[in-house]
Amino acid sequence: MGSGKSTTMRLNAKHLQEAGQPALPVHERTEPHPVRATDELEHWFEPWRDATPQHLADRALARWQAFVEATQVETSIPVMDGQLFHGDLTHLLLMDAESALIFDYVQALAAVTAPLNPFVLYLWQEDVEKAVRTVCAERGAQWIEYQVNWKLAAPYCVRKGYKGLEGLILLYRDYRRITDDLFRQLPLAKLAIENTARDWPAYESQILRELRLPG
Structure with a gap:
């Protein structure tokens, strides 16, 4: 949350377009979203009420497969905001999915998307507590209350006994440990940027070098 996903997505799409490559920015709140697996659930923000972790993972992979097939016949390059580790993976954690299921889901997702030659950008901050508090x-306060009431009611947080803002921080420490491991093992082109300093011009230059785009 607040790591710069949307800002970076828009910048990447802009630079692709300026380089003559048609780009399609896809924000995480796009409706309908092409890959978000919770959209058709009655309680999309509390998927544990309608689905099992395995059902959600299978549905997500099916949506990604359909997206890949559709993208292969299009000319635009989709630039997505947070749909690999944010979105459905966050829901799998909140649903208290087994670690093996989460790992298998991400590995299967990497295999499904491989034909598109994807590039994964991982934004992270060393101090999780500072990042969440910032x-x-x-x-x-209203946003904090919403996040706490929603996420800490999930099965994972209930089992852990997480409460209040401190509980939200603990949740994101757990989340970061998981996504760090998943990113290290991800068999795709990728770049990690520690962005605590918020030096966006420097990060932008680094990303453009990796994508071989003019600055």
Whole structure:
């Protein structure tokens, strides 16, 4: 949350377009979303009420497969905001999915998307507590209450006994440990950027070099 996903997505799409490559920015809140597996659930923000982790993972992979097939016949390059580790993977964690299921899901997702030759950008910050407290301060008490009431009611957080803002911080520490491991093992072209300093011009230059795009 607040790591710069949307900002970076828009910048990447802009640079692709300026380089003569048609780009399609896909924000995480796009409706309908091409790959988000919770969209058709009655309680899309509480998927544990309608589905098992395995059902959600299978549905997500099916949607990704359909997306890949559709993209292969299009000319636009989709630039997605947070759909590999954010979105459905966050829901799998909240649903208290087994670690093996999460790992298998991401490996299968990498295999499904491989024909598109994807590039994965992983934004992270060393101090999870500071990162969470910073975005909470920026977005205010109402947003904090929403996040706490929603996420800490999930089966994973209930089992862990996480409460309040401190519980939200603990959740994201757990989440970061998982996504760090998943990113290390991801068999795709990838780049990790530690962006605590918020030096966006430097990060932008680094990304453009990796994508071989003019700065």
